[in-house]
Amino acid sequence: MTRGRRIRNALMGGVFSVSGWVAIVFIFLIFLFTFKETIPIFTDPEVRHEANVEKFFVESQEGPTITDRYVWQPTSDVPKVSLWPIILGTLKATLVGLLFACPIGVAAAMFTSEFAPARMREIIKPVIELLAGVPSVVMGFFALIVLATWLQEVFGFTYRLNAINAGLALGFALVPIVYTISEDGLSAVPRAYREASYALGATNFQTAWTVVLPAAAPAVFASFVLAFGRAIGETMILLMAGGNAAITSFSLFDPLRTLSATIAAEMGEVVVGSAHYSALFFMGTLLFAITFVSNTVGQWIIARMQRRMQGAAR
Amino acid sequence: MKRRLIDKFMITLLGLSVAIILAILVVIVANIAIHGARAVTWEFITQAPRQGLTAGGIMPAIVGTAALVLLMTIVAVPLGVATAVYLHEYTPAEGLNLAWRRFRVSKGMAGRRKLFFRAMSALLATITRSAVANLAGVPSIVFGLFGLGFFIQFIGRNIDRATQPPGEVLWGQGSLLWAACTLALLTLPTVIVATEEALRTVPQDLREASLALGATQWETIRRVVLPSSLSGILTGAILGISRGAGEVAPILFTGAAYYLPYLPGDVTDQFMHLGYHVLILSTQSPDVEATKPLLYGTVFVLLALTFLLNLTGVIIRSRTRSRIQR
Numbered sequence: 122m123t124r125g126r127r128i129r130n131a132l133m134g135g136v137f138s139v140s141g142w143v144a145i146v147f148i149f150l151i152f153l154f155t156f157k158e159t160i161p162i163f164t165d166p167e168v169r170h171e172a173n174v175e176k177f178f179v180e181s182q183e184g185p186t187i188t189d190r191y192v193w194q195p196t197s198d199v200p201k202v203s204l205w206p207i208i209l210g211t212l213k214a215t216l217v218g219l220l221f222a223c224p225i226g227v228a229a230a231m232f233t234s235e236f237a238p239a240r241m242r243e244i245i246k247p248v249i250e251l252l253a254g255v256p257s258v259v260m261g262f263f264a265l266i267v268l269a270t271w272l273q274e275v276f277g278f279t280y281r282l283n284a285i286n287a288g289l290a291l292g293f294a295l296v297p298i299v300y301t302i303s304e305d306g307l308s309a310v311p312r313a314y315r316e317a318s319y320a321l322g323a324t325n326f327q328t329a330w331t332v333v334l335p336a337a338a339p340a341v342f343a344s345f346v347l348a349f350g351r352a353i354g355e356t357m358i359l360l361m362a363g364g365n366a367a368i369t370s371f372s373l374f375d376p377l378r379t380l381s382a383t384i385a386a387e388m389g390e391v392v393v394g395s396a397h398y399s400a401l402f403f404m405g406t407l408l409f410a411i412t413f414v415s416n417t418v419g420q421w422i423i424a425r426m427q428r429r430m431q432g433a434a435r
Numbered sequence: 436m437k438r439r440l441i442d443k444f445m446i447t448l449l450g451l452s453v454a455i456i457l458a459i460l461v462v463i464v465a466n467i468a469i470h471g472a473r474a475v476t477w478e479f480i481t482q483a484p485r486q487g488l489t490a491g492g493i494m495p496a497i498v499g500t501a502a503l504v505l506l507m508t509i510v511a512v513p514l515g516v517a518t519a520v521y522l523h524e525y526t527p528a529e530g531l532n533l534a535w536r537r538f539r540v541s542k543g544m545a546g547r548r549k550l551f552f553r554a555m556s557a558l559l560a561t562i563t564r565s566a567v568a569n570l571a572g573v574p575s576i577v578f579g580l581f582g583l584g585f586f587i588q589f590i591g592r593n594i595d596r597a598t599q600p601p602g603e604v605l606w607g608q609g610s611l612l613w614a615a616c617t618l619a620l621l622t623l624p625t626v627i628v629a630t631e632e633a634l635r636t637v638p639q640d641l642r643e644a645s646l647a648l649g650a651t652q653w654e655t656i657r658r659v660v661l662p663s664s665l666s667g668i669l670t671g672a673i674l675g676i677s678r679g680a681g682e683v684a685p686i687l688f689t690g691a692a693y694y695l696p697y698l699p700g701d702v703t704d705q706f707m708h709l710g711y712h713v714l715i716l717s718t719q720s721p722d723v724e725a726t727k728p729l730l731y732g733t734v735f736v737l738l739a740l741t742f743l744l745n746l747t748g749v750i751i752r753s754r755t756r757s758r759i760q761r
Contacts, residue, residue: 130651137525140517141559144566144627147620151573154584228452236446237453245453247749252460254745256681257575258710259738262717262730263463293459300456324442347572354574356684357710361718381576381684388583388688405580409573416572420565 155409158402161394171195171396177204177403193367193378195387195397202400206369210284210377214359215352217288217373218295223345226299230341233300234307235329246304253297261361264290269362282364284373290358295348302347302423306340307333309430343422350415354408356381380404464738471735474728480736484694488716489725493733498698499611499691499706500740504680506615506702507622511679512672514619515626518563522627523634524656526560527553571624575684582617582689605703609690612702617685622675629674633667634660636755670752677744681737683710709737 161168172195181190182201191205233245269286272278278285310333318328334341356379364376365386378386384401391398478492485491527534534557538550591607599605637660645655661668683691692705693715699706713733720726 126651126654130653133653133656134525137517137521140514141521141525141563143514143518144563144570144623147623148566148570148573150585151570151577151581154589155577155580158580158584225452225455228449229456232446232449232453236449243753245457247753248460249456250749251742251745252456254677254681254741255460255463256683256710256737256741258681258683258713259467259734260463262713262734263466265717266727266730267466293463296456296459324438326442326445330445350572354572354576356574356576357714361714381574384576384580385684385687388580393588402580402584405577409577412572412574412577413569416569417565420568 152406152409152413155402155405159399159406161396161399162403165399168396168399171200172202172400172403176202177400187369191369193383195400200396202396203369204404206367207378207380207383207404209369209371210363210367211353211379211381213284213371213373213377214288214291214363214379215349217284218291218352219345219348221289221292222295222299222348226296226344226348227303227341229296230300230303230307231329231334234304235333236325249297249300252293253301255294257294257355257357258361260290260294261358264358264362278374280364280374280376282362282376284363284375284377287359287363287377288373290362291352291355294355294358295352298348298351299344302344303337303341306337306344306423306426309340309427310336311430337426339422339426343419343426346415346419346422350412350419353415354381354412355379356385360385380408384408464742467731467734467738470728470731471738474732475735479729479732483696484729487721488694489720489722489729491729493709493712493729493736495695495698496707496709496712496733497736499695500680500709500737502611502699503615503618503686503706503708504676506611507618507679508672508676510616511619511622511626511675515623515671515675516630516668518567518623519627519630519634520656520660522560522563523631524652524660525556527557529557531557531561567624567627570620571628573621575621575682576687578617578621578685579687579689581620582613582685586613586616587689609688609692609705610703611690611699611706614686614690614706615702617689618679618682621682621685622679625675625678626671629671630664630668633664633671633755636667637663666751666755670748670755673744673748673751677741677748680744681710681741683708683714686711709733709740713737 162173163169180203182192184190187205191203192201193203193206194201229245229249233242237245264286265282268290269281272286272289273281276285314332314336315328318332323331359377359379360382363378363382365378365382366376367378367383368375370377384404387397388401391401480492480497481494482492483495484493529537531554534550534554538547538554541547541550587607587609591610591613594606595604641659641663642655645659646652650658686708690705691708691711693711695705695707713730716726716730716733720730
């Protein structure tokens, strides 16, 4: 082997090994740089005067209702920075989105993997992937301009933009996630399980419901966890269709504002280094932490299930 | 008999959920296509917005999106492919568990050090894979925060400090370059996962044949592995690009502009963007009814762009998959 070839080989090996680190390094940097801007909340006395963890989660104003007591008004003369209205908004939208997407996504996955003819499957899967390809700003636009009007006409909502409307649009975006992962899990269940069930006299649906679905339960659960992670972090749909009002309320018919939408709406006008700026980065860190945990859990469940299914097939 | 009926009923119910999902997609696409196609004219595509965004076209937004996506691709695809090549070609194929077990049982044997390094390399691959999966799950708005905090405030400001006269800001502000870098990071997992899948389809025999003929590992990768997985890599790149083209949250604070009278001519310029334009038109328009046709037209162009990219990717992939199955 000539020297040039050997050097080139070693060089490229080095290049590839370095790029192997890229993902790890950037995950670390993302955490580092969102967290870095959060630090003043814990250390800087000037910032802490306006915003600190106690003000975020504990402090409340005077007032008869929870809406008056927990307020997010970071730019008023006396800044009020309770995170409860925003956390509640995030949870409401996520709840509606998951309540829509989980049952329908799993049902569609069961139909595709257990009952649809192969031809049909070849069409259904790419089409649902196409739904995943709708940009979230387009989904947000649809919810804001079209869906909200329809829903208000049918149900007579007081507010056009509310948790139902935003959550439903969010649900549309979550369906492909639930569907894809559940479908993978259901298809991975070994044929022998089904045949054993048929041999005992079970019908098609009984087999799918009492044998295949429980066997794929970890994957289905993982799909819910990953959909939750996506729902918590989704920005554009909720920014556009949520009504953009940080109101502390348990009602699904009130307008709402999520963590992500708050960052998106307020970061543009904030003074770099101010308490408000740090508070927004605090929300970002919170989002990062929540999604990191839910993703890790989801991936772990999937990997474990894959190993088990491979073992069972052997 | 009753059991049969219940069976039929439940299966129909499941089928219904598929129908609902398809209906949602059809309604969204049809609504946008019907209202949007009417608004898309030659003027709309080729002119700049006028009269405070209530008239004119979206040409700068199309150009801005194209420039952004191009720059993003240049950053994301080589990096993503390299990472996937590392994961699949340079780390032990047997996985972490087996590599570690082999090292554990090798007590006192020759070449134990090599087995240890092999196990460590497998460990690194496992961590990298989970990092990639986690990167894919980071909310897009957090990418935006990161772009602002890292690329603009940290890297950009420091470049300015080193190269610009005091007080001048060139790199330390939102620009095409920083937005593209932020988006590239977001699409990286898509490219990596798809490329690795493509590499997996290359038969091991081909690699061994090449190595047996005396080719180095790099030569094998360049002349054998990469060419035979090209269509899979292309799919990954296209799917990544289509995801990146539609994302708005990461570019909100990293360079997208509300309105610009000029086209971006340099990577340090700000830019207009189709998705951002949709956001602006639908939430900050002074006259909602007047802008509605423009809004629908913009959404239509954006959706058409992402769908075309997506469809191309999906078609190439299903073709490749059926070729392998045969």
